[in-house]
Amino acid sequence: MSEIILKIDGKEVRAEEGMTVLEAARSAGIEIPTLCHHDKLEPFGACRLCIVEVQERGRKKLVVACVFLAADGLVVTTRSEKIDRIRKMIIELLLAHAPDSFKLRQLAEEYGADRNRFEKEASFCIHCGxxxxxxxxxxxxxxxxxxxxxxxxxxxxxxxxxxxxxxxxxxxxxxxxxxxxxxxxxxxxxxxxxxx
Amino acid sequence: MDKERVDQIIDRHQAEASSLIQVLLDIQSENNWLPKEALERVSQRLDVPLARIQHIATFYKAFSLVPKGRHGIHICMGTACHVRGATRILSKVRELTGINPGETDLDLKFSLETVNCLGCCALGPVVEIDGKTYGKMTTAETEEVLKSYE
Incomplete structure (x- = not known):
């Protein structure tokens, strides 16, 4: 497998082809929050919490790190005002379903999400699968x-x-x-x- | 539906896991619903986990996991049918059959379903029974039509 070099949060990261952005980031000690990811399981891309911004050939786009494959020369931003805003929204929406989930409340604290923003619709399951x-x-x-x-x-x-x-x-x-x-x-x- | 019949249907599709939906559709159209025993047999023969079959059978509206009546009544509730009095037709059918949308009567004669558009708005209000379309319905005609089904 060939080695690729990408840039995550300004840091050069060596990864192998076929790795996802999330795996590459974690191997370099860069933390990206996830809910539906599990090392033993196939990527699922359900919770969208691992959303990051990538820049490829001069174009920026938002992708979910757990399914987006790392590529040579990719520039990844894992935290910015925009990303934090999206994550905060995702957490707030999930909190409407599971208002007392410990994991969600921890994330809410980190991203300043308001658990009362949306009307509660407690189904408890957030379909992380x-x-x-x-x-x-x-x-x-x-x-x-x-x-x-x-x-x-x-x-x-x-x-x-x-x-x-x-x-x-x-x-x-x-x-x-x-x-x-x-x-x-x-x-x-x-x-x-x-x-x- | 007996096990042999389910096996025949499965054989017709060479017991291929990729034909799962076709197998389920065949059982559904022959039997009107998918009994648990049939699903277990399909799971066994096609080597597809029951959880996945259950996911698919509940995902598509074409499948039913509860017994359905011999005749399926679909009443169009689309905008055009609605303004032309679909609600009156619906309440007439509810009165005549004694069932609400999504239900089946006790002697398994009718199943009632509302749909959002049947695609022939000029015929509104439209009622479809067993695939046959009845257009420009009135409550009196609805009664007549329902009586013609056994």
Whole structure:
């Protein structure tokens, strides 16, 4: 694999071809906030929190670092007034869904997001897909999946599989940024396979 | 729907995972809905996780995971139909069938659905039953048409 050199926040970063901007930044110790990213999983690009500005052939554009591939000569800005404003908005929108999520509130503090900016619509799940993808890609059990679409999209356990696999696994629990996953599991458990 | 029939449909598509949607559509059109046993069989034969099938089956409106009536009534609620009295047609149908949009009656005769536009606004108000279009509907005609379905 050939080596490429890109510039992230004014710092020259050596990376390998095929790496995403996020991976390149992290390898150089530059922190970009993420919610839906997990090292063991395929990039998903759902939360958009890792948005950065890249400059390529003199043109600037906003991309999400977790799916945008690093390229030779790329100039990346990971924080600016504009980026912070977008991230603040994303956090505020997510907080309308999960107002008491610890991770979100930490981010809110950093970016000065107001958790009361938007009317609360507590669905708790922010569709980061970590549980669904972890179960599918790492455990290959497919015990939890998404159902429906758009504003009605939610996660749903398959009771038969969950009853068999989940009690001894629960590896996805700590991944959930809002703890909704645990609630969904307990609900499925109490409805479909109450523990004796 | 029995297991053999589901297997036949799957065989028709060579049990290819990439034909999942086609398989589901065939089961849907033959059976009017997708029973859990059928989905489990499809999952097994096509080697697609049930969670993914569930995601797809709930994503597309063409699929139903609950039993549907023998006849599907679609009432257009688009702007043109609306100003020409679609709400009156809808309430007439609700009165006659006793069901609300999205529901199916107990003897599985009708399923009622509202749609946003059927694309023939000049015929408004439009009602579509089992793919047959009835244009320029009045409440009296609606009653007549519904009676003709068994």
């Amino acid at each position: 970590l549980c669904v993808r972890y179960c599918a890609e790492v455990k290959q059990k497919y015990a939890v999946g998404f159902i429906d679409r758009g504003i009605r999209k939610e996660i749903s356990f398959i009771p038969e599989i969950a009853a068999k696999e989940c009690p001894d696994c629960k590896e996805c629990f700590p991944l959930c940024p809002t703890s909704y996953l645990q609630a969904a599991f307990v609900l499925t458990e109490s409805l479909a396979f109450p523990s004796s």
